[in-house]
Amino acid sequence: MASNTDISERQRSARQRLRIIAGHLQKSEGNEHTALSAQECKAETPRSNAAKVTAVPKRRQEILKWNGWGYSDSRFFFNKKGQAEFTGRRYRLSGLILPSLKDWFEGTFGANLQHKTPATASLNVSAVPPPNLNELFVEELKTAGVALSTDPEDRVFRSHGHCLHEIFALREGRIGKIPDLVVWPSCHDDVVKIVELACKHNVCLIPYGGGTSVSSALECPPEETRSIVSLDTSQMNRILWIDEKNLTAHVEAGIIGQDLERQLNESGYCTGHEPDSMEFSSLGGWVATRASGMKKNIYGNIEDLVVHIKMVTPRGVIEKSCQGPRLSTGPDIHHFILGSEGTLGVVTEVTMKIRPLPEYQKYGSVVFPNFQQGVACLREVAKQRCAPASIRLMDNEQFQFGHALKPQVSSIFTSFLEGLKKFYITKFKGFDPHHLCVATLLFEGDREKVLQHEKQVYDIAAKFGGLAAGEDNGQRGYMLTFVIAYLRDLGMDYYVIGESFETSVPWDRVLDLCRNVKERIVRECKERGVQFPPLSTCRVTQTYDAGACVYFYFAFNYRGLSDPIHVYEQVEHAAREEILANGGSLSHHHGVGKLRKEWMRETVSNVGLGMLKSVKEYVDPNNIFGNRNLL
C-alpha cells in the first residue's frame, strides 16, 4: 500500500511530466471534456480506479473538425494584417502571431492571400447516404446491450482517415461510401459478441481507433455490398492494471495516446511511445499498423513494447498463454497481428512495457553546413549507438519552414540575440543559409547522464562541422510535427495541397534516396503542369543500426489545375516508385492500407504474399474484416 507521501510524490512527478508533454503537445492541463459514460461492462476484469477522463469524447464531432485535422478550436488563419495566427489555447503556439509565415507561404508556393479556396462550412446531413442495415444484426446487438448509432455525423466521422484526397473531398462537401452503422464496444467481451454476430449475419466489420490513418485504410471498399459496421474501440479505454514488479501495464486497446500517457504519468510511469499522432491515435491502431514513436531509441517501437496482445478474430480469440519476455515457439504469432491493419480482427487488450518517468528532459539542436554532413553525423551517432531519445535531421527547406513558424519575439534583446546568432553562423562560420540544415535532439533520463550524453553527441557533431544551436530551435522542430497537419488545412484554404510520406532505407543510400526523390517530385510536378515549384523536402527522423527512416513533405500550389488531387496522386505514386528504385521500403510506420497495396507483392515476394493470404483465409474465411487493406 502506498503511503500518502508517496502519492503526493507521485502526483508531483506526474504534474511535472504533464508539463513536459504539454511542452510539445497541449497547453491546458487536463481537459474538461468528459466522455459519455459507457455502458457498464459485464466482464469480470479488475478495474483501475483512475478517473476516466478522455480527451476525445464518444461523439467526436463535439470537439473535432469534421473536415480537417484536430480540435475545432485550433486552427491557423491569416488575420486582417495578413499575419498568421493560431487559435485556441491548447498548444504552445496557440494565441500567438507568426509574423514570417505569410512571406514564407507566399514565397514558397507562389500562393496569394487574395486567392482563397474555403471549405464547405458544415456537413450537409442530407447528402449522407441512408444506411444499409442488416436488421437482424442490429436487433441482436441491441439485445446484447452494445452501444450503436446510425447518426450521419457519427458515420461520416468514421469513414475516413487523413489522406489528402479524403480531407479534400470532405472540404468540398463530397461524401463517399461510409459505414452504415457505428458500434462502441466497452470491453473485450463486447467485441467477442459483436464479431460473433457479424459472422452470423455476414456483415462487414471495419475497426476504428483514432482515425489518424494516412493509407486509405479506413475507406469503405466501394465493391462491398454487405452492411458495413464501423467498430469504434474508443470506449475501451481503461488501464486495467499496472504491474510495478515487472513494469508492465495491461490496457484496453481503444485508449488514445495522450490519455494513456497522462494516466500512466499519474502513477509515475510512461510508455515512452510517442508517435506524432499520439494526441488522437489509439493503442490498437499502433499495434495494427506497426507504429513507431519519436523516442523509440530509448523505449523501442511498438513491436518492442508489447508483451502480450489479445485479438478477437472470426475464428475466436488469439493470445499467448504467458508473459515471458521472449519465446522460441515457432514464428511469433504477435507478428501476424502487428501490422495486420484490421484485416484479421480487433485488438482488444494489450500488455505493454512501462518505464518510470524520466527525471530530466532536454532539447537541443545542431546546425550543419549541409545535409551530407548532417547525415554523416547521424550515421556516426548510430554507429556508436549513442542516439538520444530522438534525433532528427531536417533539410534546408524544412529548416526554413521551421523558421517561418517562429512566433513574434517579445523583446528587442531577443531579436538582437537572434541576429547575432545568425551572423555568427552564416558570416563567421561561413555556412550558406541555402545549404545549412539542422538536427533536433531530445535527451531523456537522469540529469547527470543526460548532460554526459549530450556532450558525447555534440562532440560527434563537431567532427562533422556541426554547431550547437540551442534548445529553442530543437523544441520548435518537434512542435512542427504536431502543427504540420493544422498547417495543411491552412494551405488548403489557399490552393495549396500537400502530404507527408515516409520510408526506411539503408545508411549508404540515404543521401541518394533523398536527393532523387525530391528531384523526382519537382520534375513530375513540372511535367504534370503544376504552375509553381513545389515544396519538396525531407528529414531523417529515426536512426537504426543499419539504416534510417526518412520522412518527406510534399506540397504545391494547384491554381490552374483542373484535377489537383489526381495530379497529387500521380506525383506521390512516382515518388514512391522512386523510393523503391533507390532501395527504400514501402513504409516504415504508416502502413500499407489501400494506398500502397499495389506494391505489396513486389515488396514481400509472391510466396510472402501467399503466406499472408493463407493466414487471412484461415482466420477470416468470409472476409468479415473486409476493409481490404494490405492484401
Added chain:
Amino acid sequence: MDRVLRARTSKAESEHILDVLEERRRGSDIGHALRTYSAQPYRGATPLSVSALNRMVQESQYLRYIISEISAESGEPPEVVKEEAVSILEEMSQNLQLSFIRLMGFALTKVFKRLFTSIRLHQAIQEHPVILMPNHRSYIDFLVISYIMFTYDLSIPVIAAGIPLMGMSLVGEILRRSGAFFIRRAIGEDKLYWAVLSEYVRTVVRTGFAPLEFYVEGLRSRTLKSLKPKLGMMQMILEPFFKGEVYDITLVPISISYDRVLEESLLAHELLGVPKPRETTRGLLKARRVLEENYGCMHVYFGNPVSVRELAKGRIQRNQYNLIPRDLPLKLSAELQDFVGEVAHLLVLLQERSLVLSPWSLMALILLQNPDGVDWNTFTHKTLRLRTLAAQLGARIDWPAQLPDSEVMSSSMALHHSIVGSENGSVRLVEEAGPAPVTEEEAVFRRASVVLMCASYRNQALHVFTRPALVAVAMTTAPSYSKDDVFSRFCFLQDVLANEFVFMPVHAPQDFEEGCSGLLRCGVLSIYEGGLRATEEEQDIVVFLRAVLEPFIETYQMVFRVLCEETFQTFTEKKFVPDIRAAIVKLFLSGEVKSYECLSSDTQKNALSALVRMGAASKCRVADQTEYRIDQSALRRIRDTLDGSVVSKVPLFSRL
C-alpha cells in the same frame, strides 16, 4: 530509344549558327584569355580539387574490394597492390587548372585563327551538360570543346584521352592541366587497371563537379566514318545512374566535322599500310607545319541533350541493386548491358544526324563515282542534284546561300587543291606531285592514296545514304520484288556490313522502314501489291545509291574471295593486313578488282570482324598472338549469298 531517334528526324530545328572565331578576329586574344571566367557549376555540385578526387577514388569501398580480391588471387600483400593502384591513378589523373585553360585559350585562338576561316557553333547549349560526347575526327577536336566551353562561360570538361598523347613530352602535361585524364590502350585483362579507371570515371560522374567529355567511338576515326561505339567507358558512366547515385545523366551528342582535315594524307597512308607514326611531340610539331595551309571551316554541332532517365523509363529496373552493396564489383546484368549498348549506338546515330556536311563531301561522292573525271557542267549539275537528294534524306548541309553555286564549288576545290584539279574542263582527282612511280604497284598505291583521301570526305556524308542505299541494293539483288524478300536481303546485307556502318542493335525493321521512307520521299520507290519497285523516272538515283555502297561490297567480296584460298585457313592477326593487301593488289593488277578502295585496310579488317561475328571465322589466342581460323563452308555460304548466286538463308531478325 526509337522515340528519341524519331523526335530528332521530325523536329525542324531553327539553326543558330555562331562563329566562335568571328569575335576573336575583332577583339584581343590576350583579353579573351584573361577575362573573368565565371562558369556556373552544376546545381548542388561542390567544386572538387584534384587531390580530393584522387583521394575519393583511392579510398572507395569498391577499390578496397578489388584490391583485396587481387591480393588474394596473386598472393601479393594488399599494400603492394594498393601502391600499384595509386601509381595507376597518378598516371591517369587529370590536373585541371584554370590558368592553363587561359593559356590554351590564348594559344588555341592563335592556332584556330590561322587554320580555319571559322569555327561554326551550331545551336548554343541550353542546359548544363553532364557528359559531352563528341565524335573524333582529328587531333584538333581534342581541345576545341574545352575552348568553346571557356569562351561561353561553361564548365570546363574533364576529358578522357588515350595514353599515347601523354607520352608526348610537354603536350601530355599541357593536356593534363587542361583537364585530360589518360587511359591506356588495350587494357585487356588488367583487373586493377579496370578497377581504378572505372572508379575514377564513376567518381567524376557521381560528384558532377565538371562535365565529362569522352569519345564513345573509342578512337579517332581514320576513315572519317562513324565507328562502332565502345561500351566499356559508356558503362562506367551509366553505372551511377543504374545505382541511383545520380538523379539523371545528360548525354550531349556533339558532331564535329571539317571542311578539310589536318591529317588527311596521314590517314590515307595509314589505311594503305604505312604504319602510323607514334604520337610524338615532334610529329605534332611537324603536323603544325600545316599551319600555313587553309583548312576551311570546322563545324561543331551541340545536339539536344539526351536524358538517360528518359531512355531508361520502363526499361531498366533500378531496384536490382537493392539487395547488394552498390560498391561490390559485379558484372552488369544482361538487361543493363544491352541498354548500355543501345545508348552508345544511339549517341553515335545522333552524332551522325547532326553532322554538318560541307559541299565538298557531296562533291567527293560524285568524283569517286567518276574516276575518269567529269566535265564541270555535269559535275555542277550532279552535285546540285545530290544536294537536293541529301536534303530530302535529312542531311544538314552547310551550303552558303549567298554565293553562286559554282563559286561555292570552286572554292571547295581550291581548298582541296592537293587532291582535285581541273584539266581541260574536266574535273578529276590528282595525285601528289613527285617523281614518277617506279613499279606498277607503287602507281596503284599512289592513286589509291588520293582515292582514299577523297573517300574519307565522302564518308562524312555516308550515313545520310546508308539505309536507303541498302534498300536499293536489296531491291536490285533480291530474288523477287516482294517486300519480304527485299527485307530478308536487306537484313543479310545489314548483317554483313554491321561493322562498316553503325546500326542500332536489333533494329533491322526500323532501319528498313527508314530506308524505304527515305526512298519514298525522293520519289524513287513505289509500293504496289506488296512489292517494292524503283520508279522509272528516278532510276539514276537507284544507280547512284547502289554505287555508294559498291566499294564496300566489292571489298568484302574480294576479302571473302581471298580468304577462300587455302593459304588463308589459319593466319595471325599481324599477317592478315599485309597478306590480304598483297593478294588484292595482285587481283587489282589483273583487272579483277576495280575500286581502289579495296585497298583500305580498315574495310578489310571490318570484313574479317564481320566473319567472326557471323560465325565463319573464329579467333583464338595462340602464344601471344591472335590467330584466326576460317570455317570454309560458312565463309563460302556468306560469299555466295553476297555475290547474289544463293538466296539468303539468313533468318529474319538475325543478329546484327
